[in-house]
Amino acid sequence: MTSALFVSHTGEKGGAELFLTDIVKAGPQSWRACFLSGGAAVQDLAASGRPPVMLSAGEKMLSIRRDSSVGVLLRGAADVMAVAWQLSRRAKDYDVICANSQKALFVCALAAKLSGRPLVWILHDIVTDPAFSAVNRRASLAFARLFAKLVAVNSGETGRAFIEAGGEAEKVRIVYNGFDPARGELHDPGKAARLRAELGLGPAPLIGLFGRLSEWKGQHVFLEAVAAMEGVQAIIVGGALFGQEEYEASIRRQASRLGLDDRVRFLGFRSDVPELMAATDVVAHTSIVAEPFGRVVVEAMMCGRPVVATSGGGVTEIIRDGETGLLVPPGNAAALAAALGCILSHPALAQRLAQAGREDVSRRFSLEETCRAVSVLLSEAA
Ligand code: UDP
Numbered sequence: 375m376t377s378a379l380f381v382s383h384t385g386e387k388g389g390a391e392l393f394l395t396d397i398v399k400a401g402p403q404s405w406r407a408c409f410l411s412g413g414a415a416v417q418d419l420a421a422s423g424r425p426p427v428m429l430s431a432g433e434k435m436l437s438i439r440r441d442s443s444v445g446v447l448l449r450g451a452a453d454v455m456a457v458a459w460q461l462s463r464r465a466k467d468y469d470v471i472c473a474n475s476q477k478a479l480f481v482c483a484l485a486a487k488l489s490g491r492p493l494v495w496i497l498h499d500i501v502t503d504p505a506f507s508a509v510n511r512r513a514s515l516a517f518a519r520l521f522a523k524l525v526a527v528n529s530g531e532t533g534r535a536f537i538e539a540g541g542e543a544e545k546v547r548i549v550y551n552g553f554d555p556a557r558g559e560l561h562d563p564g565k566a567a568r569l570r571a572e573l574g575l576g577p578a579p580l581i582g583l584f585g586r587l588s589e590w591k592g593q594h595v596f597l598e599a600v601a602a603m604e605g606v607q608a609i610i611v612g613g614a615l616f617g618q619e620e621y622e623a624s625i626r627r628q629a630s631r632l633g634l635d636d637r638v639r640f641l642g643f644r645s646d647v648p649e650l651m652a653a654t655d656v657v658a659h660t661s662i663v664a665e666p667f668g669r670v671v672v673e674a675m676m677c678g679r680p681v682v683a684t685s686g687g688g689v690t691e692i693i694r695d696g697e698t699g700l701l702v703p704p705g706n707a708a709a710l711a712a713a714l715g716c717i718l719s720h721p722a723l724a725q726r727l728a729q730a731g732r733e734d735v736s737r738r739f740s741l742e743e744t745c746r747a748v749s750v751l752l753s754e755a756a
Pocket of ligand 1: 387388389390392584585586611612613642643644645647667668669670671673
């Protein structure tokens with residue numbers, strides 16, 4: 375079995391870090407996570423008996439963002455060198471180094487060179503997204519070209535964007551996120567009613583929206599859609615990760631302005647997402663730009679819930695519109711409200727979509743299959 379060190383710059387639980395914790399927990403002992411700063415993923419892995427390697431990245435490196443200028447990138451370079459040196463010493467114990475984020479790519483590339491280990495970049499982003507500064511995009515593509523042996527992408531769309539931006543097609547391998555199909559057992563009307571009561575929710579149909587609070591995730595569009603619907607209540611689950619506190623404040627103000635304080639509950643970051651999903655009548659996904667993959671979409675389908683999602687990006691590889699869920703155009707609150715209303719008022723349709731969706735994603739996105747794909751990738755890179 376090829377051993378590997380999987381490196382993320384953050385231990386906060388974004389989708390990329392959840393992918394990492396899932397595969398490390400389910401994979402062989404020779405796979406280990408490494409984080410360059412702390413967060414809930416660190417405790418999660420430690421509690422499951424797979425403690426990650428912790429290295430400290432300097433503040434200047436951590437302040438590099440996807441839209442960073444040349445100056446910020448250069449100031450981060452000294453920190454990158456220092457962490458890369460520490461990492462190279464740890465990397466010698468592994469066959470392959472995997473960079474699980476763009477910031478990690480810069481560090482891992484140098485560490486791979488210093489330690490003589492092959493590098494795999496696990497790409498979780500659509501690099502042509504305008505949210506990435508041109509300099510950031512060029513730098514990561516150059517590093518991928520010069521240092522990465524393979525690039526694992528989380529969807530066909532992510533791969534297409536990488537190639538369109540100048541990445542080498544022959545390095546690309548698709549590795550979808552994987553999930554435990556046992557989530558499908560969670561939907562139980564009795565449990566759902568108890569959880570709703572615990573949350574102080576009423577008997578009205580419940581719509582769930584899951585994901586970190588960020589403008590591109592479209593929580594503001596969701597609020598508009600809920601305001602246009604009568605007799606429904608909603609939960610918004612997720613925290614303002616990665617400096618999005620101002621957006622959170624703005625959508626809380628929006629909810630009050632729209633008179634939704636009694637109908638919409640903000641639950642913050644939760645670690646019981648599957649149970650909460652199972653307690654809803656329908657799950658919405660509202661990203662206004664193409665989602666690279668969309669873990670929450672698969673998770674909701676696996677929990678046997680009907681899903682209305684915005685079309686684009688990886689989501690179109692997950693949902694077949696009208697068969698395993700409904701797709702609506704991004705940023706269109708009226709279309710979202712109409713599709714959610716359609717599911718709530720047609721129980722037979724809701725059940726058909728939920729059942730077909732659950733069967734389809736359980737087959738295509740199991741954690742077992744993902745671990746197998748990662749093993750194949752590592753042996754090819756080694
Ligand atoms: N998530 C969570 N708690 C929350 C909100 C989200 O654990 O309160 C998880 C969610 O279950 C999913 C991940 O965060 O596994 C988000 O992944 P996704 O691909 O949807 O979005 P990303 O954050 O990667 O853009």
